[in-house]
Amino acid sequence: MSEFLTELRRRRTFAIISHPDAGKTTLTEKLLLFGGAIQLAGSVKGRKAARHATSDWMEMEKQRGISVTTSVMQFEHKDTIFNLLDTPGHEDFSEDTYRTLTAVDSALMVIDSAKGVEERTIKLMEVCRLRDTPILTFINKLDREGREPIELLDEIERILSIQCAPMTWPIGMGKRFKGVYQLYADAIQLFNPSHGDRVVEGEVIQGLDNPRLDEILGDQADELRMEIELVRGASHEFDKKTYLAGKQTPVFFGSAINNFGVLELLDAFADNAPPPQSRQARERVVEPDEEKFTGFVFKIQANMDPAHRDRIAFLRICSGKYVKGMRMHHVRIGKAVQIANAITFQADTRTNIEEAYPGDIIGLHNHGTIQVGDTFSQGETLKYEGVPYFAPELFRRVVLKDPLRAKALQKGLQQLTEEGATQLFRPLKNNDLILGAVGVLQFDVTAFRLKSEYNVECVYDNVPVTTARWVGCDDPKKLEEFKRKAFDNLAEDGSGYLVYLASSRVNLQLTQERWPDIRFSATREL
Numbered sequence: 001m002s003e004f005l006t007e008l009r010r011r012r013t014f015a016i017i018s019h020p021d022a023g024k025t026t027l028t029e030k031l032l033l034f035g036g037a038i039q040l041a042g043s044v045k046g047r048k049a050a051r052h053a054t055s056d057w058m059e060m061e062k063q064r065g066i067s068v069t070t071s072v073m074q075f076e077h078k079d080t081i082f083n084l085l086d087t088p089g090h091e092d093f094s095e096d097t098y099r100t101l102t103a104v105d106s107a108l109m110v111i112d113s114a115k116g117v118e119e120r121t122i123k124l125m126e127v128c129r130l131r132d133t134p135i136l137t138f139i140n141k142l143d144r145e146g147r148e149p150i151e152l153l154d155e156i157e158r159i160l161s162i163q164c165a166p167m168t169w170p171i172g173m174g175k176r177f178k179g180v181y182q183l184y185a186d187a188i189q190l191f192n193p194s195h196g197d198r199v200v201e202g203e204v205i206q207g208l209d210n211p212r213l214d215e216i217l218g219d220q221a222d223e224l225r226m227e228i229e230l231v232r233g234a235s236h237e238f239d240k241k242t243y244l245a246g247k248q249t250p251v252f253f254g255s256a257i258n259n260f261g262v263l264e265l266l267d268a269f270a271d272n273a274p275p276p277q278s279r280q281a282r283e284r285v286v287e288p289d290e291e292k293f294t295g296f297v298f299k300i301q302a303n304m305d306p307a308h309r310d311r312i313a314f315l316r317i318c319s320g321k322y323v324k325g326m327r328m329h330h331v332r333i334g335k336a337v338q339i340a341n342a343i344t345f346q347a348d349t350r351t352n353i354e355e356a357y358p359g360d361i362i363g364l365h366n367h368g369t370i371q372v373g374d375t376f377s378q379g380e381t382l383k384y385e386g387v388p389y390f391a392p393e394l395f396r397r398v399v400l401k402d403p404l405r406a407k408a409l410q411k412g413l414q415q416l417t418e419e420g421a422t423q424l425f426r427p428l429k430n431n432d433l434i435l436g437a438v439g440v441l442q443f444d445v446t447a448f449r450l451k452s453e454y455n456v457e458c459v460y461d462n463v464p465v466t467t468a469r470w471v472g473c474d475d476p477k478k479l480e481e482f483k484r485k486a487f488d489n490l491a492e493d494g495s496g497y498l499v500y501l502a503s504s505r506v507n508l509q510l511t512q513e514r515w516p517d518i519r520f521s522a523t524r525e526l
């Protein structure tokens with residue numbers, strides 16, 4: 001096999017989806033610990049401090065600096081190279097989090113065993129659904145009292161509409177947590193708490209009937225045997241095809257903080273998760289093993305390093321190989337560009353890279369010409385699809401402090417919203433500027449950047465808007481009628497598309513019922 005194919009096939013590009021506090025950061029650290037981190041793990045810890053975001057702007061600067069170093073983490077395990085794309089989750093949650101999910105080939109879902117399926121996970125799962133992304137599940141914190149495992153699987157199946165295939169099964173929980181049974185290896189991995197960087201392998205007992213099990217577990221051994229019989233009868237068997245189709249999720253139990261269950265998870269990931277997949281462009285489907293380079297930008301991040309003050313466009317390679325100094329075709333503007341200094345992000349420094357393969361992420365320096373959703377190729381006119389805008393859920397009216405700076409404000413907002421973390425809406429009925437976001441910190445970031453980069457000071461007012469939908473209709477007459485009747489609720493987004501701003505979910509629902517011919521969509525293709 002050619003070196004190119006070998007490199008391509010050993011890549012796994014993924015993201016973690018979870019609700020805040022389920023253990024994403026902890027699990028990330030452990031994955032990097034088990035998988036010899038090519039890029040250092042130390043920076044992940046840094047993010048915990050950054051979690052307590054404030055609108056203090058030094059703090060924010062620091063936070064952005066840190067979060068960028070962890071935007072892409074590369075590590076190796078079992079000859080497999082993992083690209084873990086960070087999905088900001090706490091106050092730093094934003095549309096970038098959603099869009100990052102369009103750039104992965106699979107996802108890892110982390111669930112807190114005491115809390116089950118939580119709201120943020122549901123939303124992130126909806127985004128994964130758009131591309132039927134395969135999902136592996138890790139149920140965390142078994143060292144604490146949590147809910148019954150069978151009940152958790154039921155909940156995942158019911159709320160997330162995906163089959164669960166348990167791969168391991170926990171033996172007790174909390175104080176009685178003894179380890180996990182591996183359903184397919186017929187082996188019991190005993191729990192041996194080991195915090196920190198120490199990896200202590202617990203004893204492994206082969207076979208559920210092994211008398212050694214009774215010695216160690218006492219009564220719990222028979223309980224386990226009965227439970228496993230039930231589980232085998234009542235749950236789905238793992239089927240790789242169904243998993244790869246995004247219809248079934250293999251489930252692992254463990255405790256990230258205790259390094260327990262992480263290695264099994266990682267092994268299964270290396271064995272089963274998909275390598276870089278083919279991808280739909282408007283013109284055709286592109287295969288990852290095509291010789292010519294193609295890729296798309298899913299995120300733009302600014303001022304990552306206060307000393308540089310530039311913007312970096314994150315590009316996911318879809319086919320071909322990146323080689324330092326190569327010429328790329330910037331499809332949207334129809335120009336050739338020479339990319340001499342694409343970067344990858346190591347713990348504290350940025351490093352130039354020599355080559356990169358499908359599934360890898362490279363950072364391109366951007367001086368305002370690159371937008372989220374842009375495609376790069378080696379000459380072919382190609383536009384990758386499936387990198388959408390998502391309907392914001394938080395809205396603020398921008399109020400300018402110095403009315404003479406109105407022009408600068410417009411320009412600043414236009415450019416900042418092009419980066420994709422916030423969206424701008426202009427109501428048809430007045431000259432308001434309404435900013436929409438999915439994470440609240442983005443408003444502070446925008447205000448702070450307007451001040452530091454455009455010398456514009458603004459504050460925010462609340463607006464009676466709770467959600468937005470892009471509006472469309474095949475019948476121009478109907479659309480005109482709708483525009484007249486719903487005029488007060490309509491706005492244009494940054495690209496001039498028509499958007500319905502709803503004051504409440506009920507209002508949206510009623511409007512949808514009243515106008516069955518109008519399409520209301522929660523995403524808009526870039």
Ligand code: G4P
Nearest residue numbers: 019020021022023024025026027140141144255256257258
């Ligand atoms: P997140 O990134 O998903 O938000 O979660 P994070 O890893 O920060 O974990 C949230 C909290 O849960 C942390 O506690 C973390 O230590 C704890 N945690 C993670 N995995 C496990 C586990 O397997 N068992 C138990 N018992 N706890 C776990 P914290 O008190 O918020 O932070 P810290 O002071 O411990 O750092």
